Amino acid sequence: GENVEQHPSTLSVQEGDSAVIKCTYSDSASNYFPWYKQELGKRPQLIIDIRSNVGEKKDQRIAVTLNKTAKHFSLHITETQPEDSAVYFCAATPYNTDKLIFGTGTRLQVFP
Amino acid sequence: ETGVTQTPRHLVMGMTNKKSLKCEQHLGHNAMYWYKQSAKKPLELMFVYNFKEQTENNSVPSRFSPECPNSSHLFLHLHTLQPEDSALYLCASSQGTGGNYEQYFGPGTRLTVT
Numbered sequence: 126g127e128n129v130e131q132h133p134s135t136l137s138v139q140e141g142d143s144a145v146i147k148c149t150y151s152d153s154a155s156n157y158f159p160w161y162k163q164e165l166g167k168r169p170q171l172i173i174d175i176r177s178n179v180g181e182k183k184d185q186r187i188a189v190t191l192n193k194t195a196k197h198f199s200l201h202i203t204e205t206q207p208e209d210s211a212v213y214f215c216a217a218t219p220y221n222t223d224k225l226i227f228g229t230g231t232r233l234q235v236f237p
Numbered sequence: 238e239t240g241v242t243q244t245p246r247h248l249v250m251g252m253t254n255k256k257s258l259k260c261e262q263h264l265g266h267n268a269m270y271w272y273k274q275s276a277k278k279p280l281e282l283m284f285v286y287n288f289k290e291q292t293e294n295n296s297v298p299s300r301f302s303p304e305c306p307n308s309s310h311l312f313l314h315l316h317t318l319q320p321e322d323s324a325l326y327l328c329a330s331s332q333g334t335g336g337n338y339e340q341y342f343g344p345g346t347r348l349t350v351t
Contacts, residue, residue, distance in 0.1 A: 157337045168342040169280070169327075212279075214280055218335070221335075223285040223287060223334040224282055225340065
């Protein structure tokens with residue numbers, strides 16, 4: 126079955142710096158890759174997603190890139206702010222399933 | 238109330254008890270999910286329902302029994318649980334399945350098994 130690995134598990138950056146979180150997946154037929162943000166004590170919320178027919182997608186300060194050949198995708202946050210501090214989860218959907226397989230999460234801390 | 242709601246928010250139960258978790262979505266979605274979130278395995282999918290039919294069971298022990306009477310309601314019946322089942326149980330819903338739809342999560346039920 127699909128396996129999603131996520132790195133790093135924790136990431137600390139200074140406010141204004143960039144943050145990059147990387148995920149790899151095992152099922153080459155996976156076709157949907159969302160990223161969820163979970164603030165402390167709150168529910169996970171979708172922040173950006175990408176489909177397998179696209180290599181990059183941007184939404185203001187966040188972007189996601191997908192390398193299908195290498196089977197990895199990354200979340201990029203530029204000009205980080207303290208409110209970006211949260212746990213970020215990547216996920217992948219194996220082809221022709223109803224599953225969403227999550228990575229183990231990255232705790233991002235942005236220091237002012 | 239809007240979005241996805243879950244009750245109770247906190248639950249403490251003994252290993253011999255029987256309890257149920259409830260989830261309700263007010264978004265008109267057709268798919269609902271149960272996830273287990275613990276320190277060891279964050280966001281572990283348990284069950285998927287699409288139009289009230291179970292489409293995924295992620296090798297969940299039989300002491301967890303889901304029920305989906307309609308597209309708006311989802312239950313998780315618990316019996317003879319183990320201490321390692323203590324975790325945050327999250328419900329989610331989406332417009333469709335196939336993983337290509339945004340999932341909206343509820344606030345979760347914090348379960349402690351003593």
